[in-house]
Each structure stands twice: as C-alpha cells, then as structure tokens.
Amino acid sequence: xxxxxKVIETMQSRFNASAAAGLDMVFQFNIEDAENxxxxxxxxxxxxxxxxxxxxxxxxxxxxxxLKGILKGEISxxxxxxxxxxxxxGDMMLALKLGELFPS
Numbered sequence: 773x774x775x776x777x778k779v780i781e782t783m784q785s786r787f788n789a790s791a792a793a794g795l796d797m798v799f800q801f802n803i804e805d806a807e808n809x810x811x812x813x814x815x816x817x818x819x820x821x822x823x824x825x826x827x828x829x830x831x832x833x834x835x836x837x838x839l840k841g842i843l844k845g846e847i848s849x850x851x852x853x854x855x856x857x858x859x860x861x862g863d864m865m866l867a868l869k870l871g872e873l874f875p876s
Contacts, residue, residue, distance in 0.1 A: 800828035830862040
C-alpha cells in the first residue's frame with residue numbers, strides 16, 4: 773500500500789458520519805505524483821476507492837506532500853489553495869465541507 777493510500781485511509785478513519793447525514797457526494801483526489809483516489813459520501817457512510825470517479829462532485833488536485841501537510845494540520849486547505857498548491861474542479865464549496873466531514 774502506498775503512503776498516499778495510508779494518508780487517505782487515516783482521513784477516512786476520522787469520518788464524522790453525523791455531519792454526512794443526507795449527503796450524497798464524491799470527492800476526487802487527483803494526486804499529481806501518486807495514484808488517485810475518491811471518497812464517496814452517501815447517507816452517513818464513507819467509501820474509499822482507488823482510481824477516478826465517473827462523475828465527482830469536486831476534484832482536489834495536489835501533490836502528495838500537500839495532501840500529507842493538509843491532513844497533518846501543517847497547512848490548511850485554504851492556505852494550500854491560496855498558495856497555488858491545491859486546485860479544485862467542480863463544486864468548490866463542497867471542498868469546504870471536508871473540515872466538517874473529516875475533523876482533525
């Protein structure tokens with residue numbers, strides 16, 4: 773298992789199911805220097821899948837160091853975005869829900 777997979781699994785273990793009640797969305801993680809993953813959130817559940825989602829709600833594009841930094845709390849997602857280390861495609865407002873869904 774790659775280090776990116778381990779990092780995303782750590783994120784999945786922090787999933788706040790109550791914050792996801794009634795939600796149906798897909799977060800695509802396009803990792804520029806590693807493999808891609810997506811998290812499907814549906815009715816209080818979270819499923820991690822390797823690869824590319826057919827139609828993600830929002831895609832987060834970054835390198836593995838940025839992903840690790842965000843998940844370790846070394847940099848906020850907003851700081852990474854404003855600094856050009858994180859790009860989004862799709863519904864950017866959904867990216868803001870990540871903090872509620874996966875508290876650190």
